Amino acid sequence: MIDDFSPDMSELETVEDFFNYFQMEYEPVLVQSKRIQILRLFRHILTSYPTPWMPKDYKKALKIAYNQMRNGNELAFAPSNCHGCSDCDD
Numbered sequence: 213m214i215d216d217f218s219p220d221m222s223e224l225e226t227v228e229d230f231f232n233y234f235q236m237e238y239e240p241v242l243v244q245s246k247r248i249q250i251l252r253l254f255r256h257i258l259t260s261y262p263t264p265w266m267p268k269d270y271k272k273a274l275k276i277a278y279n280q281m282r283n284g285n286e287l288a289f290a291p292s293n294c295h296g297c298s299d300c301d302d
Contacts, residue, residue: 234271253277
């Protein structure tokens with residue numbers, strides 16, 4: 213569960229906050245342009261780990277997600293579950 217932050221981690225709001233919290237270097241231009249992709253991949257990687265998650269798990273997932281983005285590897289968007297109903301037409 214991603215809500216298992218320690219109290220000081222629960223106040224982190226941006227991807228830059230996570231990098232600073234874990235004292236990780238990052239390229240601001242890359243993070244600015246890929247912040248959503250980094251966070252999506254971070255969550256995807258983190259949820260593959262057994263719980264409860266420890267701070268080292270968060271740091272490892274963030275490092276992997278960032279390096280994947282730096283290397284040009286992005287998590288593909290999942291296809292829509294929309295089946296063409298008219299519920300969204302209003």
